[in-house]
Amino acid sequence: MNDSHSAMFKLQGLQVRFGAVRALKGISLHVNQGEVVALLGANGAGKSTTLRTISGLSRPSAGNIFFAGQSITTFPSTKIVRLGIAHSPEGRRLFGGLTVAENLRLGSCSRSDTDGIAADTERMFSLFPILRERRPQLAGTLSGGEQQQLALARALMAAPKLLLLDEPSLGVAPLLVKHIFEALAELKRQGMTMLLVEQNMKLALKLADRAYVLRTGSIALHGSSAELLSDDRVAQAYLGAAQ
Amino acid sequence: MSDLVYILQQMINAVSLGSLYALVAVGLSIVFGVLKLTNFAHGDVMMVGAFTTVLLIGVGMPFIPALFCGILGAALAGLLIERIAYRPVRNAPDVTRLLTSLAVTYILENFGILVFSSSPRNFPLPDALNESWQFMGGAITFTNINLLTLALTFASLIGLGWFITKTTLGLGMRAASEDMSAAQLVGLDVNRLIVVAFIVASGFAGLAGILWAAQAGVIQPQMGFTPLLKAFVAAIIGGFGSIAGALLGGFVLGALEIFIVAFLPDAITPYRDAIVFSLLIAFLLFRPGGILKPNREIKL
Numbered sequence: 001m002n003d004s005h006s007a008m009f010k011l012q013g014l015q016v017r018f019g020a021v022r023a024l025k026g027i028s029l030h031v032n033q034g035e036v037v038a039l040l041g042a043n044g045a046g047k048s049t050t051l052r053t054i055s056g057l058s059r060p061s062a063g064n065i066f067f068a069g070q071s072i073t074t075f076p077s078t079k080i081v082r083l084g085i086a087h088s089p090e091g092r093r094l095f096g097g098l099t100v101a102e103n104l105r106l107g108s109c110s111r112s113d114t115d116g117i118a119a120d121t122e123r124m125f126s127l128f129p130i131l132r133e134r135r136p137q138l139a140g141t142l143s144g145g146e147q148q149q150l151a152l153a154r155a156l157m158a159a160p161k162l163l164l165l166d167e168p169s170l171g172v173a174p175l176l177v178k179h180i181f182e183a184l185a186e187l188k189r190q191g192m193t194m195l196l197v198e199q200n201m202k203l204a205l206k207l208a209d210r211a212y213v214l215r216t217g218s219i220a221l222h223g224s225s226a227e228l229l230s231d232d233r234v235a236q237a238y239l240g241a242a243q
Numbered sequence: 244m245s246d247l248v249y250i251l252q253q254m255i256n257a258v259s260l261g262s263l264y265a266l267v268a269v270g271l272s273i274v275f276g277v278l279k280l281t282n283f284a285h286g287d288v289m290m291v292g293a294f295t296t297v298l299l300i301g302v303g304m305p306f307i308p309a310l311f312c313g314i315l316g317a318a319l320a321g322l323l324i325e326r327i328a329y330r331p332v333r334n335a336p337d338v339t340r341l342l343t344s345l346a347v348t349y350i351l352e353n354f355g356i357l358v359f360s361s362s363p364r365n366f367p368l369p370d371a372l373n374e375s376w377q378f379m380g381g382a383i384t385f386t387n388i389n390l391l392t393l394a395l396t397f398a399s400l401i402g403l404g405w406f407i408t409k410t411t412l413g414l415g416m417r418a419a420s421e422d423m424s425a426a427q428l429v430g431l432d433v434n435r436l437i438v439v440a441f442i443v444a445s446g447f448a449g450l451a452g453i454l455w456a457a458q459a460g461v462i463q464p465q466m467g468f469t470p471l472l473k474a475f476v477a478a479i480i481g482g483f484g485s486i487a488g489a490l491l492g493g494f495v496l497g498a499l500e501i502f503i504v505a506f507l508p509d510a511i512t513p514y515r516d517a518i519v520f521s522l523l524i525a526f527l528l529f530r531p532g533g534i535l536k537p538n539r540e541i542k543l
Contacts, residue, residue, distance in 0.1 A: 055427075055428055056427070057424050057427060057428070077427035077428060077430065077433075078427070078430050078431065078432045078433075081428070081429065081430030082430060086428075086429075087428045089424075089425065089428055093422055093424070093425035093428070094425070095417070095418040095421050095422060095425065095426075096421060097417065097421055098414065098417060098418060098421075102414050105411065105414065106411070106414055106415060106418050106426075106429050106431065107429050109411050109415060109429060109430055109431055110429070110430030154429060155428075155429075158429065158430060
């Protein structure tokens, strides 16, 4: 579990600044092939910034990002997606004026294997059957839960080797949250590697193998999900200022 | 009966003018969509298209090939403007980008004046296109250039419709207009999309410029200014940043201008532009999203 040398994905001393604010103060973590790793912490701890930096939307002021044996720290987003890192962002960020089918099509825009894309589209429809019904509908008219399923499916259409998930339960009705996490568990069984940011700690630790707890831009805790579930300090980390 | 014929004639005029506004507004909207920038140089790209066509006709090229070369010339101008002027300030504050676009306008216009002088030149339209069709004893009249304008407008808009709904590049352009970072996250190459958007928008500007000049019969370096302002009004009325909104706004504005002149008392006619710009202010105040209200705030 601590064998970070052979890890598929690795952050090394990652620092991100927004002006004078140090959003990430040098975090290191790794994700092994086939593993689901959760990134926990209070609002503003730097979870989304971490994912956005991995995807190339923010640039680190120091540190390195390694994926599949190479440094991708300075790569543009397009290239990062092509290498196999897909990102389902916080707030879903669907293209609301485009149809469900068009959103899925753009999810696969980094690929050129027509047969594989068609097969994956079918896979998405069996993973999220509601999307098949909603195919010609504008994404902006879907319910929160449906949108979240589409956001997941859109990211999966890139056929990623590593899936970055930012708050997949946010703004989703409880019943659908259960459904979405069942779909994520199914993806895990199929061997998908995931880095998951999630405010619902119990839900996240149930799915994840390991977790890191971020507190104001640094990693405060790290351990297996089983250890962290019974560790009071995890809950405390969420209280932020009370520390 | 004669009233009906008169209304019909005015409707023909409205569609004819509206299609020109729509062509200009569409390009303005495409660029605004991907860059959130009001591209004032758009009117000067029209001028580039028109001058290219006129110069090529001058050296003996037939009208139709010269028209297509004019469109290509405008597209190339748009490509260069993006590359040289807009890309370096892409992440700069809005004011910087707005001033850059004004600067490009002044540079292009003054370059045009330097090379061609500011006096108007004739647009050498082939006689065949000036031929007019008359019905009902001359009560309904239109010329071949009116017909060509309509045909090219609808053909190019159908082509655009196909491009933005059926091709990955076109869908990507719409996606980037809605949410630039989400477009990056799915792996779209944003630089490439912006370049494509400029080429398409400028091609439309070129076509509009050529048709505008062909109908007016003259060209001059500042010819893009009025159509740009009108297209700007059209795009706002329809819903800025939305391609459908630009089309709608273009035809609404065309109809409005023609009907003000045709159906209101003569005393009001001189205030046509004042009415149009009052409407713009009213929209900006009370419905800044325009008729179609695309889902975003308006930034100029």
